[in-house]
Amino acid sequence: MALLQITSPHLRGTNRTASVMQWVLLATLPGFVALIWFFGWGVLINVAWAVLLAIGAEATVLRLRKRPVMFYLSDYSALVTAVLLGLALPPFTPWWVTAVGVLFAIVISKQLYGGLGSNPFNPAMVGYALLLVSFPVEMTTHWATPSTLAVQPDFLQTLTYIFTGGGVNIDGVTMATPLDTYKHQVDILTREELTQLPVFGQHVALGWEWVNLGFLAGGLALLWRKIITWHIPVSMLLSLTACSLIIGWDPDQYTPVSIHLLSGATMLGAFFIATDPVTAATSRLGKLYYGAGIGILVYIIRTWGGYPDAVAFAVLLMNFAAPFLDHYTKPRTYGHRKAHRGIKKAD
């Protein structure tokens, strides 16, 4: 009888990192499908291409770092990064732009920091921000026209365009996003005139409302599975809502709250990006501050910044603040009168 020497606890739950990541991937599906439905095959191609690149890059760097490749690949974290970045890219993004973004995300902002768990910044958002500042035209103006407004190129045409740059007249199938449109037209047009524009469709923002609702549904699934907690999404959405209600109460001057919430990357950001546990604040109070900070920053950058959307920058800025927040938002431990704050030694 060989008795195994292991200290307590001897019982383990069934939770695994891989299953956490798989759930995240699964939860993106509603929004993913909506994106493909409204904005064409380019979304799928982007994601697939990003996934291929991410796995290749991750495996290569792991080999260079002399780490067990399959052990780390099977945690699915590279896949999540690739999918989130791929979902954020415009549908007609040239292959090399995606490649630059994914390689930077995986190699520089994740593996060079020590791999999963050691990266201070959300890798997908680092990749996205790099592309946004490096290739602003490709990243902001070439968003696909919703399929209900124009005939989208088929799968092969899209594939050809992405990898060769030919086969599609890009100007015919792309237009500005609702956020971009409202921001730039609100000085010229009234609210009524703006809402008449086809890009806003019948409800809030054509196509986008469904995409966001899809991601919201996925996010709720994650909450239900306890993969994420409610703190970050709720505080982020609440602070964004509050800002757009208080500051932007006049839709003749500012983008209204409905468009803020149901357009752009709001729901993807709230449930899938801001909740990346590695780079977020970790205590419950810290998460509330962290989410609220992202919401406020999103509003500020969307309203007064140079870019139509702002989730990437807002998340990266709050990544900086996460360790600080953690130091000052420790929970009150059982039996202690109050929580210990800051990094100074307790009395």
Next chain:
Amino acid sequence: MRQTWDFHGGIHPPENKTQSTQQSIRKAGIPQYLYLPLSQHIGQPAAPVVAIGQQVKKGDMIAEAVGPVSVPVHAPTSGTVIAIEDHQVPHPSGLTDSCIVIETDGLDEWKECIPCENYEELEPAEILERVRQAGIAGLGGAGFPTAIKLHPPRNDKVNSLILNAAECEPYITADDMLMRERAHEVIGGLEIMAFILQPEECLIGIEDNKPEAVAALREAAKDTQIEIVVIPTKYPSGGEKQLIKILTGLEVPNGHIPADIGVMCQNVGTSAAVYRAIRHGEPLVSRITTVTGEAVEQPANFETLLGTPLSFLLNQAGFNAAKASRVLMGGPMMGFALTSTDIPVVKTTNCLLAATQKEFPEPPPEQPCIRCGMCAEACPAELLPQQLFWFAKAQEFEKAEMHNLFDCIECGACSYVCPSSIPLVQYYRYSKSQIRIARLDQEKSDKARERFEFRQTRLQREQEEKEAKRKARAEAAAKAQAARAAEAQAAEDPKKAAVAEAVKRAQAKRQQQAAPEVDLAELESNVQKAKDKLTKVEASLQQAEAEQSDMAEKLRNAVAKNRDRLAFAEQALADARKQSSDTSTTASSASLPAQDSEQLQRSIKRQEDKIATLQNAINDTRNSDPDRANQLQPTLDKSLARLAELKAALGATAPDTPEEQAGPDLEQLQSQVDKAKDKLAMMQGMLEEAQAEDPVDDAKVSKLTRAVEKNHERLAAAEKSLKNAKQQAQQIPGQAKSSPEELEALRNNIDKARDKLVMMQGMLEEAQAESPTDESKIAKLTRAVEKNQERLKAAETAYQNAGGESVDIVN
């Protein structure tokens, strides 16, 4: 319905309790040997009170409590004590500890127990003592002596007495089955404890997964004030702090015990044991242990004698060793894996879990922490386990402490939920032990520093005290030492002898003018001693030369030195004889002492010889055999005392110095001359010695040269004044007393100054010998000596002047 609270976190692992509740409690039976550890509780181990070979009955005390935090151990069945030896005991590290081994006789014969029908007739203190004597320690797991726990410190009032029946760990059902089958014992024990503590409320906290036990308790407690509170099943609700929070909403403050907030928790097993101890007078000799897991065929609860080997107990449940991959003592969340099944059941053994590989697979390899925070959501202490993990990994223990690492109860909920399979509790245990080690080291180094600082202050203080003592002693020593040691050492050290003699003469003179014979006798003895020593040293030298020892060279020097000394001593004796013959002509009556005094002098001489021999023996043995030297010291002291007596006797027999003619003056002056001569000789000796010994020490040589010159002058001065005095005495034999008071005073001044000078010189020499490196001290003393020399000179001048004047007046 009573209000209950919830605690933060917690988990819901599969319960796996039904396997072991299918059968009623079984008796495990009597194994051939029982191994009873002396330490089955927290606190001092019990001390055996039985001898090997002694027959014991069931319930006999075999080891008694030592100190207040301790409980006795009793024989679980009848049999023979066959050994008291180290045996493996239940411990995560497989440690061994002292055990009493009993070979059972199978009769299970009880000792006579004294039942108590009505415990309310007893004093609470008496009940506590009975609980203690019954060997009851918390059966829930910690093993804290129950009698101590039932007597809270500072007499805190216990408002809520809580019986912990949560039994929240998976697999364990010992308490559950106890409550189902012996609810009256549990309730009875709780009533006894309530009688002792007189709480405002008695609660039993029980999880809702034990409906049978709840029903049994309700039935047994229906006529009592006891409230049975059914709480939701959640691990670790059976943790003392968590249960208190659930039932009272209170939190036990950090660093305090529940009694501080008026709450006390007791385990149901403990309660039943208290009942049996008080009601039936039975000590704690058995307990109920769950034996479960997929590697046993009939999982069940067993009433097990303490000390039963686990292998015996496991076999009762159909243990399949081939299937087992881990055997745990305790539950799967907080129990520990055993290294062997050859260890005994103890008072805290609530469960044996023999698990198969499939049941508890080896943990998958640790993955990186993704800070998902599931651990923080599960932590019942509301810590941030993920942060603690980072700090432990980075060895940032200070930060870990700031994150309240020590509030971790090691329940394992964080490890259970961790998706990265990180053994978090191990990291916390590691951090805690590292911090404890660091604290111990810190304590050690603090103590070392304190010790060092204390030593420094002590040395300084001692130095100061030594200084003060030396000052104080110097006055006494100048007298006493002169009377004692100096004489004894005179032979080997003419310097010291001279100093001592000078002092002694000064004293003797102050009493009355000493007879010159004493000096003479002393000098004779000095000569004798010097001779003795020389002979001895020569003998040693011969021996050393014969052995061709390295010592020969040194001894040769010593012989030369001793020859010089002998020469000095003889010279001094010759001088003294001449003087004494001189003085005897002037003061003839002084040379007519009774025969007694001659006899005494002979005795003194003998005594002095003896002292010298002793002194030499001591000196010789001091280096080689300090013990022997110390033994000789009392003999020497005695001899010195005897010598002092003899001298006193001699002083008494010697006739009073006649106060006639110029007697005192002349004698005084004569003795001054003598002294000056002695001193000069001494100085010359020292000078020579210094030149020989330390030719490079120019400073010392030149100092001594100066001293010799000075002494020459003094001698000349003394002789001159003696001559003057003699002339005066001859010229005016009858009138020399015309101004004796004045002269007397002046002379006293001189004496005093001289004494002081001598003392100072003695101190200086001592300092030079003892601490040659302490330059400041030597310099100080040197200055003091010089000052005193000046004063002496002044006194002498004054005396001379006075003498001159008086002569002038007379003329």
